[in-house]
Amino acid sequence: MIATAPLHVVEHNALSFRRAWRGTLTGVVNPFLFLGAMGWGLGTLVSRHTGDVSGVDYLTFLAPGLLAATAMQTGTQAGMWPILGNVRWTRRYDAMLATPIGVDAIVLGEVAWITLRLLFFSTIFFVAMVAFGTVISPWGLIAVPAAALTGAAFMAPTAALGATVRDATAFHLIYRLGITPLFLLAGTFFPISQLPSALEVVAWLTPLFHGVELARDMTLGRPQLGADLLHALVLGALLTGGLLAARVTFRRNLLQ
Amino acid sequence: MTVAAAAVRRLMPAGGRIPTNPFRMVERNVLVFRRSWWALPSGMVEPVVYLAGIGFGVGSLVGPVAVGGRAVDYAAFVAPALMASSAMNGAVTDSTFNLFFKLHYARLYDSILATPLGIADITLGEVLWALLRGLLYAASFLVAMAALGLVGSPWGVLALPGALLIGLAFAAIGCAATTFMRSMQDFDIVQIVLLPIFLFSATFFPTSIYPTPLRVVAEVSPLTRGVDLLRSFTTGDVGPHVAIDVVALLAWGGLGLVVAARRLEKLLLK
Numbered sequence: 001m002i003a004t005a006p007l008h009v010v011e012h013n014a015l016s017f018r019r020a021w022r023g024t025l026t027g028v029v030n031p032f033l034f035l036g037a038m039g040w041g042l043g044t045l046v047s048r049h050t051g052d053v054s055g056v057d058y059l060t061f062l063a064p065g066l067l068a069a070t071a072m073q074t075g076t077q078a079g080m081w082p083i084l085g086n087v088r089w090t091r092r093y094d095a096m097l098a099t100p101i102g103v104d105a106i107v108l109g110e111v112a113w114i115t116l117r118l119l120f121f122s123t124i125f126f127v128a129m130v131a132f133g134t135v136i137s138p139w140g141l142i143a144v145p146a147a148a149l150t151g152a153a154f155m156a157p158t159a160a161l162g163a164t165v166r167d168a169t170a171f172h173l174i175y176r177l178g179i180t181p182l183f184l185l186a187g188t189f190f191p192i193s194q195l196p197s198a199l200e201v202v203a204w205l206t207p208l209f210h211g212v213e214l215a216r217d218m219t220l221g222r223p224q225l226g227a228d229l230l231h232a233l234v235l236g237a238l239l240t241g242g243l244l245a246a247r248v249t250f251r252r253n254l255l256q
Numbered sequence: 257m258t259v260a261a262a263a264v265r266r267l268m269p270a271g272g273r274i275p276t277n278p279f280r281m282v283e284r285n286v287l288v289f290r291r292s293w294w295a296l297p298s299g300m301v302e303p304v305v306y307l308a309g310i311g312f313g314v315g316s317l318v319g320p321v322a323v324g325g326r327a328v329d330y331a332a333f334v335a336p337a338l339m340a341s342s343a344m345n346g347a348v349t350d351s352t353f354n355l356f357f358k359l360h361y362a363r364l365y366d367s368i369l370a371t372p373l374g375i376a377d378i379t380l381g382e383v384l385w386a387l388l389r390g391l392l393y394a395a396s397f398l399v400a401m402a403a404l405g406l407v408g409s410p411w412g413v414l415a416l417p418g419a420l421l422i423g424l425a426f427a428a429i430g431c432a433a434t435t436f437m438r439s440m441q442d443f444d445i446v447q448i449v450l451l452p453i454f455l456f457s458a459t460f461f462p463t464s465i466y467p468t469p470l471r472v473v474a475e476v477s478p479l480t481r482g483v484d485l486l487r488s489f490t491t492g493d494v495g496p497h498v499a500i501d502v503v504a505l506l507a508w509g510g511l512g513l514v515v516a517a518r519r520l521e522k523l524l525l526k
Binding site: 020022024025026029030033034036037038040041042044045046048049050053058169172173176177180181183184185189190194195 | 292294295298299301302305306308309310313314316317318319321330441444447448451452455456460461465
């Protein structure tokens with residue numbers, strides 16, 4: 001593999017993005033809407049009843065969870081329809097393979113591009129978080145790459161799957177039965193200690209939980225070397241595993 | 257195309273503006289849906305997960321909320337609202353994404369117009385189909401709610417036709433909006449509009465928390481009216497405001513249908 005080959009894939013995505021950027025406006029506006037509505041509305045209700053959650057007001061508790069969860073959703077979706085489209089419909093990857101770019105470069109390039117996008121939109125989310133006063137420590141800056149890591153960790157294995165499917169059926173099922181439950185039950189909206197103990201164990205095992213905890217420890221200014229390193233390692237392992245799996249499935253589906 | 261269109265118009269009474277057999281449209285959609293049957297059971301898992309996460313998970317942090325002067329558990333407060341918004345989402349998905357695809361890519365309606373069916377059949381048929389799907393999801397949601405003990409009143413049964421009404425309003429609005437779209441990028445506008453509608457309805461917290469100008473906007477929104485309708489039924493807080501909700505939803509739906517039919521005519525019979 002030529003060393004700069006993945007960069008060409010990234011460049012291609014960046015050029016395409018110039019046409020599609022309007023669709024990502026939601027990524028800019030949504031954080032402000034979510035934090036505004038949830039913080040204000042839900043936050044008021046929670047503070048009236050329970051007071052602080054995990055030692056801080058509800059919005060401060062919720063925001064880093066939303067940051068990581070949004071990254072998860074963006075990453076997962078990026079590994080689904082675009083990959084399927086490029087492999088089966090527009091056959092963009094076939095076009096790329098006609099050049100000196102190889103399959104490994106495509107995989108790396110796609111993940112690298114998603115990571116860049118995630119960094120960008122996580123930064124915007126972070127700005128919204130700061131604006132709403134939910135970042136109470138300079139450690140919070142680490143939440144941005146933490147969120148990008150979470151999103152990439154979801155994107156890579158999803159892309160590995162995306163290269164193998166023929167239609168979007170599996171995507172809908174994964175989203176409904178995997179992503180949505182994760183979004184709601186893995187520590188974003190409430191501490192997993194509220195779950196019954198069996199479910200709490202399951203939640204602890206999910207990658208989103210680790211992303212949320214990592215981001216939350218940072219923005220709340222409570223870094224714990226051991227735990228947070230573990231969170232990052234889990235996400236890194238998922239990302240690496242996904243990359244390796246994607247190499248295999250992309251090869252199998254693009255090279256005859 | 258204009259020759260064919262003129263021929264269609266000549267054959268149809270009133271130029272296809274009166275529906276003669278919209279159920280053929282529904283039949284067609286049912287036959288196609290049999291291929292993606294899995295969407296039904298997986299779609300029924302979603303409400304349960306939402307109820308668990310938001311209703312009970314967040315609910316354990318929030319405590320009871322006042323509805324019509326009585327205190328209601330947060331789960332019972334949020335559940336009918338989630339039902340309303342899932343009715344909305346189902347209707348919007350069908351009337352935007354599916355409709356756009358059929359209109360511009362599959363060219364489905366061109367082939368349908370070559371039969372004795374007309375514009376009104378298509379419009380009404382698509383809306384009916386969206387309603388049917390909405391009914392299935394709403395019924396499964398209501399059953400899930402009842403199983404979790406979140407339906408506090410026998411009026412709750414009316415939440416089912418209530419959800420249909422919400423579906424109608426949003427299917428009509430969605431159809432109308434789709435006729436203005438030109439490319440897949442425009443779908444993001446749908447998301448941009450839906451999210452504030454969702455967040456600033458009375459789903460997660462009562463609208464009494466809003467400052468007045470925002471509260472007025474929230475109260476006019478069809479989703480807020482739908483949420484209020486279903487919540488009134490499932491909590492038993494039934495009164496004149498229920499009639500207002502029904503009228504508002506009918507008005508939104510009617511507006512959407514009129515716009516959609518006019519626009520579709522322009523798009524398909526050029």
